Amino acid sequence: MNAVIRFSALARLLHWLMAAMILAMLFVGVFMAATEGAAYDTLLSLHRPTGITILALAVIRLGNRFLVAPPPLPGTLPAIQRMAAKGSHILLYALMVAMPLTGWAMLSAGAYPVVFWGSVHLPPILPHSPALFALLRHMHTWLGLTLFGVIVVHLGAALLHALVLRDGVFRAMASLRPGRCGRD
Amino acid sequence: MGLNDIPVFIARTPQEFHDLLLATRPDPATGRPDPARVGPFMSTHPEVAGAVALVSGRTITSGFADDTYLSLDTFRLLGMNGVSAPVRWAMVPVTPPRAAPSGTGPDYLFEDLIAALHQAPLQWRLVITTGEPSDPTSDPTRAWPASRRRIDAGTLTLDRAESEDNGPCTGITYDPTVLPAGITASDDPILPARSAAYMRSFTLRSGERKPASAITPAMVATGGPS
Known part of the structure; x- marks a missing residue:
C-alpha cells in the first residue's frame, strides 16, 4: 500500500453527493423532455429545485477547489493524460454551472x-x-448531452485508474477516511 | 388564461388525441380526411365521436365579441376552509349572441372585433362552475350537467385590441399549469400534455423569423382595414 494524499473530506463529500444529483438530473431531464404524461409535472417540479441546489453546491465546490489544492497527479502519468484530466475537469465544472x-x-x-x-x-x-x-x-439540451458525454469519459478514466493503473488517483476521491494524508 | 370556444375537448388523453390526429390527417389525394380511416376510429372511440358531435353542433355566433370561451379542462380551487373543489370556468359575453357570421374576407372576424371595440368596450362575465363528486375531472370530453352551481366571479372588460406586431401578448406562451396561489391543476391528463407541448412549440416558433401580422397596428388604431 502506498501513501496517498486524498481530496479534502469536503471535496469528496461534494463530489459524491453531486455525482448522484447530476446523474439523477440528466435522467430526469431526458425523461421529462420526452414525456407529455402525468410524470411531466412531477419531474419538472423535481428538476428545478435540484438544479438550483446543484448550482449552489457547484459554487461552494469551486471555492473549495481554489482554497484547498487537490492531490497532485502521479508523476508517472504521461503529459497527454495530464492535459486530458485538467481539460475534462474544467469542462465538468463549467457544465455544472452552465446547466442550471x-x-x-x-x-x-x-x-x-x-x-x-x-x-x-x-x-x-x-x-x-x-x-x-x-x-x-x-x-x-446540447450542454446536457455534452455533460453526459464528459461524465462517461470521466467514469472511464476513473475506472482506468482504479482497475488498470492502480496509481492511487481513484482512492484519492473514493476513500472514506477523514484525513488528507495516510495509508489506505 | 387560455380559453376555447368549443363546449368540450375532443380527446380524453394525449395518446387518444395523437391517435385522432393520425386518423383524421388529410388524404394527399383529396386534401380531406379519409372516411375509410375516420369511420372505424370513431366507432372504436365513442367518447371522441360524442365530443366531436358536441363541437360540430355548437352555435356559431356572429364573431369573437359575442362568443363564449371555456376552460375545457378541470382545475381545483382552494376554499377558505382548506378544502379544494373541482371547477371549470367560462367567459360568457354580456352582449347576447347574435346569429351566424355575416362578414367576408379572411380577416373579417378580427376586423369586426376591432370595429366593435372602437364603438364601445366589450364585456364578459367570468362564470365558475363547481363540480359534484360524480362529475368527471379527468375527462375533458364530458360536459358537466347544466344544473351545477355557477359562481359569477367578475367581469372582463376589453377596451382595445392590439396587433401581434409589438403587442404585449407576442412572445409569451400560455401554460395551463402556471397558476396563481389557490388554484391547482386537476387530474386531467390533458393539462400536463398542454404544458409540455406548448413549451416545445414556443421553442420552435421563437427560433423562427416572424412575418408581419395580417392585422397591422395601423388597422387596430384606425378601427378597420385602411
Missing part, C-alpha cells in the same frame, strides 16, 4: 415563472426575449 444557469436563464427569457418550490420563486436573470428563450432551450 441556462435553465434559469431560459425560463427568464421565456417569461415563465422561475418556481423553486411551491410559492418560492426566483427572480428572472434575463429580460423577456423569445429568441433568447429558443436559443437557451436548445443550449440546455
Whole structure:
C-alpha cells in the first residue's frame, strides 16, 4: 500500500453527493423532455429545485477547489493524460454551472415563472426575449448531452485508474477516511 | 388564461388525441380526411365521436365579441376552509349572441372585433362552475350537467385590441399549469400534455423569423382595414 494524499473530506463529500444529483438530473431531464404524461409535472417540479441546489453546491465546490489544492497527479502519468484530466475537469465544472444557469436563464427569457418550490420563486436573470428563450432551450439540451458525454469519459478514466493503473488517483476521491494524508 | 370556444375537448388523453390526429390527417389525394380511416376510429372511440358531435353542433355566433370561451379542462380551487373543489370556468359575453357570421374576407372576424371595440368596450362575465363528486375531472370530453352551481366571479372588460406586431401578448406562451396561489391543476391528463407541448412549440416558433401580422397596428388604431 502506498501513501496517498486524498481530496479534502469536503471535496469528496461534494463530489459524491453531486455525482448522484447530476446523474439523477440528466435522467430526469431526458425523461421529462420526452414525456407529455402525468410524470411531466412531477419531474419538472423535481428538476428545478435540484438544479438550483446543484448550482449552489457547484459554487461552494469551486471555492473549495481554489482554497484547498487537490492531490497532485502521479508523476508517472504521461503529459497527454495530464492535459486530458485538467481539460475534462474544467469542462465538468463549467457544465455544472452552465446547466442550471441556462435553465434559469431560459425560463427568464421565456417569461415563465422561475418556481423553486411551491410559492418560492426566483427572480428572472434575463429580460423577456423569445429568441433568447429558443436559443437557451436548445443550449440546455446540447450542454446536457455534452455533460453526459464528459461524465462517461470521466467514469472511464476513473475506472482506468482504479482497475488498470492502480496509481492511487481513484482512492484519492473514493476513500472514506477523514484525513488528507495516510495509508489506505 | 387560455380559453376555447368549443363546449368540450375532443380527446380524453394525449395518446387518444395523437391517435385522432393520425386518423383524421388529410388524404394527399383529396386534401380531406379519409372516411375509410375516420369511420372505424370513431366507432372504436365513442367518447371522441360524442365530443366531436358536441363541437360540430355548437352555435356559431356572429364573431369573437359575442362568443363564449371555456376552460375545457378541470382545475381545483382552494376554499377558505382548506378544502379544494373541482371547477371549470367560462367567459360568457354580456352582449347576447347574435346569429351566424355575416362578414367576408379572411380577416373579417378580427376586423369586426376591432370595429366593435372602437364603438364601445366589450364585456364578459367570468362564470365558475363547481363540480359534484360524480362529475368527471379527468375527462375533458364530458360536459358537466347544466344544473351545477355557477359562481359569477367578475367581469372582463376589453377596451382595445392590439396587433401581434409589438403587442404585449407576442412572445409569451400560455401554460395551463402556471397558476396563481389557490388554484391547482386537476387530474386531467390533458393539462400536463398542454404544458409540455406548448413549451416545445414556443421553442420552435421563437427560433423562427416572424412575418408581419395580417392585422397591422395601423388597422387596430384606425378601427378597420385602411
